[in-house]
Amino acid sequence: MKHLSIPLIKNLTEFTISLESMIDNIPMGISVVDRQRKIILINRSFEALTGFSKKEVIGISCGHILRSKQCIKNCPILTMDENSELACNESDIINKDRQLIPVRLNVASLKNVNGEIEGYIETIEDLRAIRELDTQIRHAFTFAHLIGHSPQMERIFKIIPVFAQSDSSVLITGETGTGKDMIAEAIHQASNRSKGTFVKINCGALPENLLESELFGHQKGSFTGAIENKPGRFRLAHNGTLYLTEIGDLPLTLQVKILTFLDDQVIHPIGSTKGFQANVRIIAGTHRNLEKMVKEGKFRADLLFRLNVVRIHLPPLRERENDTGLLLDHFLNLLNTKLNKKVRGLSVAALKTLHNYYYPGNVRELRNIIEYAMNVCQGNQVELEHLPTYLFGAKLIIEESVSNPESETTIYQTPPEVQETTRQSQTWSEMEKNMILDALSKARGKRSKAAEILGCGRSTLWRKIKKYKIM
Amino acid sequence: MMRQKLLIPLMGDDIAPRFDLATEAVIISFDPEWNEEEEKILVFSQASAEDLCHLILTEGIKVVICSAIEEEYYHYLTWKKIKIFDSVIGIWKKATESFKEGTLTAGTILGN
Numbered sequence: 332m333k334h335l336s337i338p339l340i341k342n343l344t345e346f347t348i349s350l351e352s353m354i355d356n357i358p359m360g361i362s363v364v365d366r367q368r369k370i371i372l373i374n375r376s377f378e379a380l381t382g383f384s385k386k387e388v389i390g391i392s393c394g395h396i397l398r399s400k401q402c403i404k405n406c407p408i409l410t411m412d413e414n415s416e417l418a419c420n421e422s423d424i425i426n427k428d429r430q431l432i433p434v435r436l437n438v439a440s441l442k443n444v445n446g447e448i449e450g451y452i453e454t455i456e457d458l459r460a461i462r463e464l465d466t467q468i469r470h471a472f473t474f475a476h477l478i479g480h481s482p483q484m485e486r487i488f489k490i491i492p493v494f495a496q497s498d499s500s501v502l503i504t505g506e507t508g509t510g511k512d513m514i515a516e517a518i519h520q521a522s523n524r525s526k527g528t529f530v531k532i533n534c535g536a537l538p539e540n541l542l543e544s545e546l547f548g549h550q551k552g553s554f555t556g557a558i559e560n561k562p563g564r565f566r567l568a569h570n571g572t573l574y575l576t577e578i579g580d581l582p583l584t585l586q587v588k589i590l591t592f593l594d595d596q597v598i599h600p601i602g603s604t605k606g607f608q609a610n611v612r613i614i615a616g617t618h619r620n621l622e623k624m625v626k627e628g629k630f631r632a633d634l635l636f637r638l639n640v641v642r643i644h645l646p647p648l649r650e651r652e653n654d655t656g657l658l659l660d661h662f663l664n665l666l667n668t669k670l671n672k673k674v675r676g677l678s679v680a681a682l683k684t685l686h687n688y689y690y691p692g693n694v695r696e697l698r699n700i701i702e703y704a705m706n707v708c709q710g711n712q713v714e715l716e717h718l719p720t721y722l723f724g725a726k727l728i729i730e731e732s733v734s735n736p737e738s739e740t741t742i743y744q745t746p747p748e749v750q751e752t753t754r755q756s757q758t759w760s761e762m763e764k765n766m767i768l769d770a771l772s773k774a775r776g777k778r779s780k781a782a783e784i785l786g787c788g789r790s791t792l793w794r795k796i797k798k799y800k801i802m
Numbered sequence: 803m804m805r806q807k808l809l810i811p812l813m814g815d816d817i818a819p820r821f822d823l824a825t826e827a828v829i830i831s832f833d834p835e836w837n838e839e840e841e842k843i844l845v846f847s848q849a850s851a852e853d854l855c856h857l858i859l860t861e862g863i864k865v866v867i868c869s870a871i872e873e874e875y876y877h878y879l880t881w882k883k884i885k886i887f888d889s890v891i892g893i894w895k896k897a898t899e900s901f902k903e904g905t906l907t908a909g910t911i912l913g914n
Contacts, residue, residue, distance in 0.1 A: 388911075395816070402819065403818075403819060403820060403823050404823070424870075425870035425871070425872060429870075429872055429876050779856065789855070790874065790878060793878055
């Protein structure tokens with residue numbers, strides 16, 4: 332039990348120091364191994380990183396505990412001699428929680444007074460944070476998860492931190508797929524309320540009576556089926572931000588209740604006699620033209636004035652100069668990793684088609700097109716035939732619709748002539764599900780064959796099957 | 803009870819430290835009484851977690867004993883109703899004995 336005795340450092344200072352307590356305070360995984368690479372000592376950071384405890388690893392070969400690619404393929408200790416310097420390599424480990432973690436491994440020999448190797452010291456640095464930072468640096472033209480270097484987007488990126496600092500209500504408008512939800516979350520994250528919750532509710536997703544209860548909560552017994560008290564989204568967002576998406580779909584009766592809240596900051600749950608003072612910042616988003624709706628009597632003018640304190644309008648992709656190319660590159664890189672593909676780029680013809688397309692579904696549609704093309708493409712370049720067929724039937728960029736002053740009232744509404752293509756692009760999930768079902772049927776249920784037909788790996792197919800709950 | 807098959811990715815006499823980097827594996831067949839019927843060692847041309855998963859499924863393996871396995875493959879195999887004892891460290895023969903005795907659990911360190 333030589334290894335279990337407490338290791339000490341003598342003669343360094345006046346008192347004997349416990350090596351264990353010293354290395355435990357170092358915020359980097361450290362292990363000390365003997366000449367046979369069996370572990371003698373590890374610190375607390377090593378335990379946290381690998382998931383193995385000190386007690387269980389003593390006397391075990393370090394490769395079995397560290398489980399790094401470096402250990403298995405090219406263990407640096409095997410080639411070390413008395414003259415070797417520190418070995419530093421980047422590799423990865425799989426911890427006990429089955430996570431693959433990128434790490435930097437440093438190995439140095441421990442020599443006795445005669446210069447003979449008695450063991451080795453290894454340090455393991457977790458590179459997850461650095462890798463994440465690298466990704467952020469690569470996205471130089473970004474804010475939160477938004478990407479763009481067009482003047483319109485740069486203006487928005489500059490103004491968001493300013494808007495975030497105030498508590499004023501924000502109205503975000505823009506066509507579908509322009510990133511309204513992302514802007515709302517970015518404002519919350521950049522604000523003083525970021526430690527509070529960000530609660531999102533789709534005003535168009537629920538029937539009126541359910542939506543009221545969902546927003547304001549209810550008291551037990553206030554209506555049939557109210558078997559317990561419900562706090563409501565306003566209360567859940569207390570000290571945080573409430574994002575009302577598709578505010579244009581909010582029924583008129585509820586518009587009055589929101590208006591009341593914006594006036595006195597008090598919410599009244601259904602069936603309750605007491606009000607609750609909620610400290611909530613409201614952000615609303617819509618793809619509808621609220622001014623036009625006010626004229627038509629479908630939206631209250633006073634609510635629009637109260638929401639419209641700070642207004643952010645997100646431009647459609649076709650009006651964002653040169654952003655299509657930047658987003659194309661971004662999605663290619665992102666999806667190469669996600670789909671485990673090696674697509675290097677697009678052919679000139681495919682690029683031309685994408686640059687000339689109208690993008691009624693905006694950035695979301697562009698992403699879906701790239702995802703479709705990369706799923707279909709089996710080589711390393713996306714060709715014209717890999718693009719969805721509906722692109723070739725759709726109208727190309729219509730200069731007049733952008734410059735037409737009449738279009739002012741419909742500036743963030745999808746032009747009717749391209750609404751059909753929006754519908755198609757928004758059901759990409761359905762398309763993908765159908766493609767998987769077709770392939771499975773062609774392959775008579777054999778998933779490896781189906782994966783071959785679809786041009787993806789078996790694991791990717793398995794993930795998609797699980798995602799769409801096909802089995 | 804049916805005939806059972808067990809697979810262990812190997813590195814020499816030890817259980818391979820990584821499922822995705824194993825270039826050898828042993829498949830052990832048991833009769834319904836848990837007596838060993840056959841032992842087959844396979845050597846792969848290259849290490850691949852996907853190929854190993856495919857082998858496990860095509861060979862009708864019911865139990866896998868391994869060390870480090872990525873979450874993705876772990877969930878995939880358990881979804882396929884394969885019992886996995888992961889983070890097992892030690893000589894593979896000891897692990898097989900422990901499995902037959904019913905004492906093996908995930909995270910068992912048998913020593914090496």
